[in-house]
Amino acid sequence: MSSLADGAPRVSLPGGRRLSRTATAAGVWLIMATLAISTLYPLVFLTMTALRTDDDYFANPAGVPSHWTFDNVTTAFFDVGLGRYALNSFVVVVAAVIVLTVVACLAAYALVHFEFPLRRTTLVVVVAMMALPPTVLMIPIFKVVLDLGMLNTRLGLVLVYASLNLPFSIYLMTAYMRSVPVELLNAAKVDGAGTLRMLWSVVLPLVRPGLMTLMTLNFLILWHELLFSLLILPEEDSRTIMVGIVQLYGQFQTGTGVISAGLLLSVIPPLLIFLLFQRDIARGMTAGAVK
Amino acid sequence: MESTQPSAGTAILQRGSRRPSAPLRRRVQRLGTPLLLLAPALVILIGLRLVPIVDAIRLSFTDWDGFGAPRWVGLDNFKALIHDDRFTGALLNTLKILVALPVWILLPYLVAWALHNKIFGWRLFRLAFFIPIVLSPAVIGVYYGLVLQPQGPFNELLRSVGLGGVARAWLNDPTSAMPVVIAIIVWSTFGVGVLIFLSGLSNLDQEQIDAARVDGASAWQIQRHVVFWQLLPVLEFWSIIIMIASFTAFFPLIYSLTGGGPGFSTYTVDFALYQEAFGNGNLGYASSIGVALLILMAIVGLIQLRLLRGRRA
Numbered sequence: 001m002s003s004l005a006d007g008a009p010r011v012s013l014p015g016g017r018r019l020s021r022t023a024t025a026a027g028v029w030l031i032m033a034t035l036a037i038s039t040l041y042p043l044v045f046l047t048m049t050a051l052r053t054d055d056d057y058f059a060n061p062a063g064v065p066s067h068w069t070f071d072n073v074t075t076a077f078f079d080v081g082l083g084r085y086a087l088n089s090f091v092v093v094v095a096a097v098i099v100l101t102v103v104a105c106l107a108a109y110a111l112v113h114f115e116f117p118l119r120r121t122t123l124v125v126v127v128a129m130m131a132l133p134p135t136v137l138m139i140p141i142f143k144v145v146l147d148l149g150m151l152n153t154r155l156g157l158v159l160v161y162a163s164l165n166l167p168f169s170i171y172l173m174t175a176y177m178r179s180v181p182v183e184l185l186n187a188a189k190v191d192g193a194g195t196l197r198m199l200w201s202v203v204l205p206l207v208r209p210g211l212m213t214l215m216t217l218n219f220l221i222l223w224h225e226l227l228f229s230l231l232i233l234p235e236e237d238s239r240t241i242m243v244g245i246v247q248l249y250g251q252f253q254t255g256t257g258v259i260s261a262g263l264l265l266s267v268i269p270p271l272l273i274f275l276l277f278q279r280d281i282a283r284g285m286t287a288g289a290v291k
Numbered sequence: 292m293e294s295t296q297p298s299a300g301t302a303i304l305q306r307g308s309r310r311p312s313a314p315l316r317r318r319v320q321r322l323g324t325p326l327l328l329l330a331p332a333l334v335i336l337i338g339l340r341l342v343p344i345v346d347a348i349r350l351s352f353t354d355w356d357g358f359g360a361p362r363w364v365g366l367d368n369f370k371a372l373i374h375d376d377r378f379t380g381a382l383l384n385t386l387k388i389l390v391a392l393p394v395w396i397l398l399p400y401l402v403a404w405a406l407h408n409k410i411f412g413w414r415l416f417r418l419a420f421f422i423p424i425v426l427s428p429a430v431i432g433v434y435y436g437l438v439l440q441p442q443g444p445f446n447e448l449l450r451s452v453g454l455g456g457v458a459r460a461w462l463n464d465p466t467s468a469m470p471v472v473i474a475i476i477v478w479s480t481f482g483v484g485v486l487i488f489l490s491g492l493s494n495l496d497q498e499q500i501d502a503a504r505v506d507g508a509s510a511w512q513i514q515r516h517v518v519f520w521q522l523l524p525v526l527e528f529w530s531i532i533i534m535i536a537s538f539t540a541f542f543p544l545i546y547s548l549t550g551g552g553p554g555f556s557t558y559t560v561d562f563a564l565y566q567e568a569f570g571n572g573n574l575g576y577a578s579s580i581g582v583a584l585l586i587l588m589a590i591v592g593l594i595q596l597r598l599l600r601g602r603r604a
Contacts, residue, residue, distance in 0.1 A: 104332070110328035286490035
């Protein structure tokens with residue numbers, strides 16, 4: 001579409017501008033493509049490296065395997081215990097997600113649909129807690145778990161996980177519950193519905209998208225968590241997958257293929273959740289920005 | 292933040308009279324139901340958030356090894372902190388991420404803008420950019436540990452395009468280790484920024500943009516004078532997120548990728564906090580690092596709010 005060819009000075013100005021715009025667009029596209037390759041490459045690299053021998057990998061680390069093998073995957077899953085660690089993670093994370101969902105829904109329901117002293121203050125404190133990252137509190141949180149005698153117990157980690165994401169969860173649910181019309185609740189009340197009955201049959205069906213967002217996002221965040229699972233479940237039997245992988249990587253004798261297989265294994269559950277609930281996740285991550 | 296509170300009178304049940312003469316029994320009753328609903332959340336938040344905040348400050352004035360009882364030492368920890376080279380080094384390393392701030396803010400914005408305008412291949416791009424969200428920081432750390440090995444694929448790539456001279460042991464070289472860590476943090480979080488900017492862009496007031504275009508504004512002028520101001524709240528939100536992240540998001544990456552090394556060249560404040568507490572067993576001293584981190588975050592947060600509010604006024 002370049003109009004440079006006709007050479008008339010009158011046309012060359014818009015033509016030049018168009019050319020520079022094309023150049024900008026090409027530059028932007030190149031940046032995007034480079035970024036996309038860098039974000040897609042982990043999945044490609046881990047799959048290929050997991051499915052080849054270490055000798056084959058070191059002969060040509062960036063290339064395609066010369067022959068494929070499943071040995072690393074079975075080693076990672078059974079022999080070095082990553083299968084068990086994944087199960088440990090699953091148990092703790094699902095329990096924490098359930099606790100979070102129930103507790104956040106009850107709290108948000110109280111904060112949005114009831115009037116009581118200090119209601120606003122409570123809301124403000126909950127939101128303020130979101131700005132304080134729990135990493136800073138690792139020592140006192142560890143101490144609470146220690147004092148409760150819950151170190152090395154799954155319950156201890158479930159409680160800590162619940163506390164990590166509770167402020168955000170309550171905040172998210174209040175945002176959704178605010179859209180439930182009061183008239184519906186009043187009508188249900190006239191029909192004689194109790195407090196929990198109204199929550200269960202009127203409010204929750206209306207905020208179902210919010211519930212999906214809440215659960216998928218909490219699952220992702222907690223599945224990824226490293227610090228507190230390292231502190232609270234250090235023993236081998238109850239270790240979570242993230243701790244397992246990092247410690248495996250720290251051991252000298254572990255092969256690159258086995259580590260890659262382990263990484264791949266740990267990525268599969270969140271990847272599935274992501275592909276199934278992409279919209280819900282995106283909605284949750286941007287909840288704070290648009291409200 | 293003001294929008295987090297419900298606008299006056301939305302969805303309030305039991306709005307009954309607020310007269311002080313209401314019988315005490317009824318007031319207790321009215322408080323009873325919401326209090327019961329809130330109880331589990333309050334127990335968790337008070338026990339594992341509010342008490343720890345107070346405890347974090349108390350412990351910073353003690354000497355504690357994690358086993359016995361914490362022993363009060365007054366300001367000793369903080370006095371030692373000022374002269375601790377490892378801590379000041381970690382502080383400097385953490386602050387180095389400020390250098391990456393322009394990229395950290397502009398890159399997601401640029402990408403979101405391109406996606407919003409349906410650049411060629413935008414669906415594939417959108418899918419690709421969200422992959423780091425699915426990877427945990429620990430996984431990202433180990434992955435980059437493999438890819439950046441001296442004989443790993445990244446150096447192979449450099450050699451194959453004739454840049455072999457640049458190839459090095461990226462993570463064992465004190466000059467390159469910290470920049471690499473910072474680049475990885477920006478890489479692993481930009482997808483979230485893209486999401487946030489995308490939702491901001493989809494809520495733009497198109498009429499204002501059209502009006503500006505009719506008035507003959509150039510694309511750049513529209514960006515600068517219309518889109519920028521409309522997106523300012525989103526920008527504010529993103530910058531607060533990355534501010535928090537820049538102080539506390541290093542830990543899992545450092546722990547899995549470099550362990551703070553080579554030497555102490557990738558020691559950051561959050562990693563120092565962990566290492567001092569659970570590596571060296573000085574939980575009291577480490578608590579003072581935590582308090583220092585809290586104060587630092589509060590200062591940076593306040594400056595940030597000042598700057599952003601100032602621009603808006």
